[in-house]
Amino acid sequence: xxxxxxxxxxxxxxxxxxxxxxxxxxxxxxxxxxxxxxxxxxxxxxxxxxxxxxxxxxxxxxxxxxxxxxxxxxxxxxxxxxxxxxxxxxxxxxxxxxxxxxxxxxxxxxxxxxxxxxxxxxxxxxxxxxxxxxxxxxxxxxxxxxxxxxxxxxxxxxxxxxxxxxxxxxxxxxxxxxxxxxxxxxxxxxxxxxxxxxxxxxxxxxxxxxxxxxxxxxxxxxxxxxxxxxxxxxxxxxxxxxxxxxxxxxxxxxxxxxxxxxxxxxxxxxxxxxxxxxxxxxxxxxxxxxxxxxxxxxxxxxxxxxxxxx
Amino acid sequence: xxxxxxxxxxxxxxxxxxxxxxxxxxxxxxxxxxxxxxxxxxxxxxxxxxxxxxxxxxxxxxxxxxxxxxxxxxxxxxxxxxxxxxxxxxxxxxxxxxxxxxxxxxxxxxxxxxxxxxxxxxxxxxxxxxxxxxxxxxxxxxxxxxxxxxxxxxxxxxxxxxxxxxxxxxxxxxxxxxxxxxxxxxxxxxxxxxxxxxxxxxxxxxxxxxxxxxxxxxxxxxxxxxxxxxxxxxxxxxxxxxxxxxxxxxxxxxxxxxxxxxxxxxxxxxxxxxxxxxxxxxxxxxxxxxxxxxxxxxxxxxxxxxxxxxxxxxxxxxxxxxxxxxxxxxxxxxxxxxxxxxxxxxxxxxxxxxxxxxxxxxxxxxxxxxxxxxxxxxxxxxxxxxxxxxxxxxxxxxx
Numbered sequence: 001x002x003x004x005x006x007x008x009x010x011x012x013x014x015x016x017x018x019x020x021x022x023x024x025x026x027x028x029x030x031x032x033x034x035x036x037x038x039x040x041x042x043x044x045x046x047x048x049x050x051x052x053x054x055x056x057x058x059x060x061x062x063x064x065x066x067x068x069x070x071x072x073x074x075x076x077x078x079x080x081x082x083x084x085x086x087x088x089x090x091x092x093x094x095x096x097x098x099x100x101x102x103x104x105x106x107x108x109x110x111x112x113x114x115x116x117x118x119x120x121x122x123x124x125x126x127x128x129x130x131x132x133x134x135x136x137x138x139x140x141x142x143x144x145x146x147x148x149x150x151x152x153x154x155x156x157x158x159x160x161x162x163x164x165x166x167x168x169x170x171x172x173x174x175x176x177x178x179x180x181x182x183x184x185x186x187x188x189x190x191x192x193x194x195x196x197x198x199x200x201x202x203x204x205x206x207x208x209x210x211x212x213x214x215x216x217x218x219x220x221x222x223x224x225x226x227x228x229x230x231x232x233x234x235x236x237x238x239x240x241x242x243x244x245x246x247x248x249x250x251x252x253x254x255x256x257x258x259x260x261x262x263x264x265x266x267x268x269x270x271x272x273x274x275x276x277x278x279x280x281x282x283x284x285x286x287x288x289x290x291x292x293x294x295x296x297x298x299x300x301x302x303x304x305x306x307x308x309x310x
Numbered sequence: 311x312x313x314x315x316x317x318x319x320x321x322x323x324x325x326x327x328x329x330x331x332x333x334x335x336x337x338x339x340x341x342x343x344x345x346x347x348x349x350x351x352x353x354x355x356x357x358x359x360x361x362x363x364x365x366x367x368x369x370x371x372x373x374x375x376x377x378x379x380x381x382x383x384x385x386x387x388x389x390x391x392x393x394x395x396x397x398x399x400x401x402x403x404x405x406x407x408x409x410x411x412x413x414x415x416x417x418x419x420x421x422x423x424x425x426x427x428x429x430x431x432x433x434x435x436x437x438x439x440x441x442x443x444x445x446x447x448x449x450x451x452x453x454x455x456x457x458x459x460x461x462x463x464x465x466x467x468x469x470x471x472x473x474x475x476x477x478x479x480x481x482x483x484x485x486x487x488x489x490x491x492x493x494x495x496x497x498x499x500x501x502x503x504x505x506x507x508x509x510x511x512x513x514x515x516x517x518x519x520x521x522x523x524x525x526x527x528x529x530x531x532x533x534x535x536x537x538x539x540x541x542x543x544x545x546x547x548x549x550x551x552x553x554x555x556x557x558x559x560x561x562x563x564x565x566x567x568x569x570x571x572x573x574x575x576x577x578x579x580x581x582x583x584x585x586x587x588x589x590x591x592x593x594x595x596x597x598x599x600x601x602x603x604x605x606x607x608x609x610x611x612x613x614x615x616x617x618x619x620x621x622x623x624x625x626x627x628x629x630x631x632x633x634x635x636x637x638x639x640x641x642x643x644x645x646x647x648x649x650x651x652x653x654x655x656x657x658x659x660x661x662x663x664x665x666x667x668x669x670x671x672x673x674x675x676x677x678x679x680x681x682x683x684x685x686x687x688x689x690x691x692x693x694x695x696x697x698x699x700x701x702x703x704x705x706x707x708x709x
Contacts, residue, residue, distance in 0.1 A: 040518035044383065055526035065515040068525035069382050069409050076376035079369055080341060080383025080391075085516055087338040087367040087389055100518060118379065121372030 001200045007035050011063070018061040020053040023228025025218030025235060026134050028192045030105065033132055033214070034064070036202035042085075043103045044078050046110030047071035049141045050134065072114035075122035075131060078104040082127045101206050102129040107218075108149035109139040112175045123182040123211045130205045130212045133175065136220035144223040148173040151243070152291050154275045156223070161278040166287060171294060179213045180249045180310065186212040188248035188257075192219075193236040197246055197257055204250070217244045225274020237269045242299040252309045256302060263299070266292050320496055324452075324487040325350030327459040327494060328394065328420050328480075333358045334502040335466055337418075338389035341369035341380035345399040346432045347484040348422035352394060374399035378406035378417075385415035386524050388514025390466070393417070396484060397424035400438040404445070410477045411446025412540060413524060416469030416509070417477040419447070420462065423585065423636075424484040425672040433673020434484040436584065436637040440646050446540060448478040448547050449614040451584045453570075455492035457611075458482040460564055463497070466506045467554045474547045476540075479614075483586040485673065497562055505561060544615045551612050568617040570609040571624055573599060577606030579688035580625060580662075582651050583634040584610060587669070587676050591634075594681030605685045613647070618654035625655060629692035630663045632684045634704075636670045644668070644701045663691050669704040680704050 002010075013034040020027055026049060034041060042065045045051045051068045054061035069077050082102045088094040106115055111133040119131060138156045139145040146159040150168050155161040159168040179187045185208040190198040198216065205212035217238055219231035226234055238244040239258060243266060246258040267288065270276035279288050322330065329351045332340065340359075342352045359368045369384075371377045377393050385391045395403065400421055410417050426437040439449060448468060452458035458480060465478040482488060497505070513522045528536060552568060559565025570588070573595050574580055581591050588609040598605045608624050610617070625631055633652070635645020643649065644666025652664045667684055670676040684704070691697055 042387070042515050042518065052527045055523055057526040057528045057532050060523035060526060062523055063521060065518055065521045066523050067383065067386050067515055068527075069379060069386075069413070070405060073376060073379035073406070076371065076379035077383035079371070079376070080339065080380035080385070080389075081387040081515055083339050083341075083367045083369050083380065084384040084387035084389035084391075087365075087384075088516060090365055090367070091338070094516065100516065117372060118376050121376055124372070125369065 001196070001203060002036070004195070007199065010035050013041065013063045015061045015063060017059070018054045019056065020049060021222055021228070023219065023221040023231040024049070025136065025192050025220065025231055026050050029132070029134050029198070029216050029218060032192070032195055032199050033103065033202040036199050037101045037206050039099050039101050040064070041101045041103055042081055043105060044068065044074050044081065045104070046074035046106035046115055048107040048110050050105055050107065052141060071110050073118045074104040074106045074110060074115060076118040078102050078129045079122045079125065079127045082129050104129060104131045106131070106133055107140070108133060108135040108137060109147045112148040112173050120182065123179065123184055123213070126210050128210060130202070130214065132214045132216060134216055134218035136218040136223060138223050140220050140223040149175065152294060153279045153287050155278065156275070166278050166284055176213070176215045183252065184213060185210045186248070186250055188214055189244065189246055190214055190216045191235045191239050191244060191246060192216065193232045193239065194246065194258065201248060223275065226272050230272060234269070234272050237264065237272065240264045241266050241269045241295065243269055243295055245299065245302055247302060249310065254302070254305045254308060254310050256306050266295055318496060319493060321491045321493050322455060323350065323489050323491050324455045324458050324482050325422065325489065326354060327455045328462055329354035329358070330496065331459050331462040332392055333364050334499050335392065335463070335506055336364045337366050337392045339367050339369065339381070339384035339391045340393060341371050341377045341384065342393045343371050343374045343377045343395070343399060345374070345396045347424055347488045348394045348396040348399070348420065350488065351420060351422070374402040375406060378403040378410060381417045382406060382410050382413065382415060385410070385417050386413065387516045388511035390509040391417045392419070394420040394422065396422045397426055397438045400442055401426060404442060407442050407445035407447060412536065414475040414540070414543070415477060416475055418462070418465045418469055418480070419477065420480045420482070422484045422488045423481055431672035434486050434636070435671045435673070436635070439479060439481045440637045442479070443614060443646060446476065446544060447614060448476055448544065448551070449612070450478065450480050451611055451613055452480065452482040452487065453586055453588045453609060455487060455490070456494040456564070458487060459494060459496070460558065460566065463502060463505060464554050464558055464566065468547060468550055470509050471550045474543055474550050476543055476547060481585065486586045501561070505558070548612065548615050548617055566611060568610070568612045568620050569624065570611065572607040572609065574606035574608055574624060574628070576604055578604040578629045578692045579685055580606050580608055580628045580631050581634055581681065581684060582608045582610070582631060582647060584613065584636065584647060587634065587636065590676055590678055591681040594678045594685060597678070598682065598685055603685065603689060605689070616650050616654065621651055621654040622657055625662055626658060628662045630688040632665050632667050632688055634667045634669050634684070638668050638671070663695065663697050665691070665697055665699070666701040667704050668702070669706070675706055676704070677706065680706055
């Protein structure tokens with residue numbers, strides 16, 4: 001694995017000057033993943049913050065070949081690109097020793113929800129690509145609407161904390177498990193606060209032969225109602241509360257990459273974010289307890305699977 | 311499965327002829343999903359892939375939306391790309407059709423025309439391709455298996471022409487043409503290869519030394535320039551379609567223009583009609599001509615872009631015209647071919663009377679007697695100058 005010094009010396013493939021928000025988790029994720037490739041990369045991005053924030057014509061933040069076509073089809077688009085690459089290699093139009101990596105980026109809306117079918121199809125077909133989901137837990141680009149990745153209890157513009165319904169009443173979809181069920185060679189969850197872990201995972205994901213998947217928590221000050229300067233801290237506390245577990249499934253074997261010495265209560269994470277403000281009111285204690293219970297159950301489940309073929 | 315060697319004359323269904331044409335084209339990438347009645351194309355092409363008769367990379371996608379998305383990715387990567395679909399499949403691709411044309415990707419799609427739900431119906435009409443008529447794709451219509459095969463080969467050249475760079479849709483009638491065996495003349499592999507040539511994309515994604523950004527976000531200050539360029543390109547493509555149709559004729563003996571005029575020169579009454587039903591109408595014309603009636607047909611081959619000047623010119627001396635649409639625009643004012651033909655004729659100082667007839671929806675029969683009936687009505691209009699019903703369905707149902 002590259003050291004931080006080595007990573008910092010590499011050419012920047014994702015330039016500054018883009019229009020993503022201050023404190024957005026996406027740029028550090030994308031930069032780190034691109035730096036881990038150690039090979040030419042062709043990327044696609046689903047419609048969303050990353051796409052609109054980086055390519056306002058005639059500007060582009062991408063110093064690699066990049067394409068955006070639509071919202072729900074990043075995995076299908078990268079399938080086509082990767083297949084063209086194989087066709088060209090077979091026909092001698094690309095030298096045999098040239099090795100290009102293919103990466104699709106999508107937000108949680110474009111991955112958990114509208115893009116799930118295309119993702120499933122591409123995983124099942126076994127294309128050689130990495131799919132990176134930056135999960136900020138809502139449709140942030142369109143103004144913070146609820147997605148299948150929105151945490152239980154969170155207030156969004158389509159699941160507001162009202163007088164009768166206190167925010168989102170459903171649990172988050174466990175997308176990483178769904179991806180693992182496709183028996184892909186490598187799938188993992190990462191966080192931008194732990195650059196070493198994320199970088200190592202991106203390197204592994206790009207080395208395997210076949211589809212790989214990274215689900216990365218991505219703080220969003222706009223949608224989380226959190227302080228931009230606390231984004232990386234918010235990602236860290238999400239991991240320390242075990243809301244967002246850092247683990248990987250390599251050739252079917254589950255490994256937990258980080259176990260907090262002392263698991264922090266979920267309220268530590270919630271209190272940084274305005275979207276959970278209502279959950280911290282005394283009358284909503286049962287909701288807070290339910291969320292804590294869900295996190296505990298999921299963490300126990302992961303611990304019980306550690307080292308096993310799942 | 312072994313691949314039969316087919317040379318020269320062959321009895322082939324429309325689907326087999328398209329699959330065979332695709333085999334000869336041997337595209338870099340094909341991404342497709344099964345749907346009746348175009349499934350046969352995908353099945354037969356899969357056989358060519360499995361047997362090594364082509365070295366195309368075939369992506370068996372999980373939906374038509376992903377089929378077109380994968381085609382877009384592969385085409386932007388620099389590959390020559392093809393697919394085939396019908397009906398709901400084309401409807402499901404709809405979002406991506408606009409993106410393929412907006413990104414100026416020369417993808418070739420065969421649409422085996424089938425009705426759209428609801429109610430669900432697997433048989434022929436033109437609701438699918440007509441629903442995509444404003445998607446920025448060039449559309450070629452085919453009366454016969456031969457025309458479908460010839461159109462497919464020309465479509466590759468048209469799409470990839472440097473003055474065009476747009477996707478092309480080749481349309482043929484579901485079951486009527488896709489499943490009927492016709493004796494057609496095939497072109498040998500070497501000639502096909504020479505005719506279509508190699509495709510070298512100008513800015514492929516796979517050229518990692520020269521990175522490009524495709525599909526950037528545009529705001530009101532630039533979006534319109536992109537659309538204006540696209541609009542000019544599809545308008546320009548009309549001349550490219552003509553040129554390539556002529557070149558095809560010189561090389562292979564079957565010349566193609568923008569439309570076919572059948573006994574139209576001295577006609578008083580004309581039917582304008584697309585695809586296989588033109589064949590049925592030709593029989594009616596022959597019968598009526600024997601009885602001394604001056605009737606003819608205008609069969610557009612190119613519908614997108616609309617060759618409006620040529621249509622007006624072709625119908626300049628006709629007194630009455632019936633435009634037969636195998637689709638209803640659901641606008642209370644006839645089908646799309648009717649509306650656009652009628653609009654094209656507006657430029658003429660002396661305009662013929664033009665009526666709309668909707669026929670053959672969901673595979674309903676269209677018979678010679680139906681065409682004869684329309685011509686009788688047209689000849690009456692030509693005599694009296696009076697139109698009794700501007701728009702009407704030809705129900706053709708014995709009750």
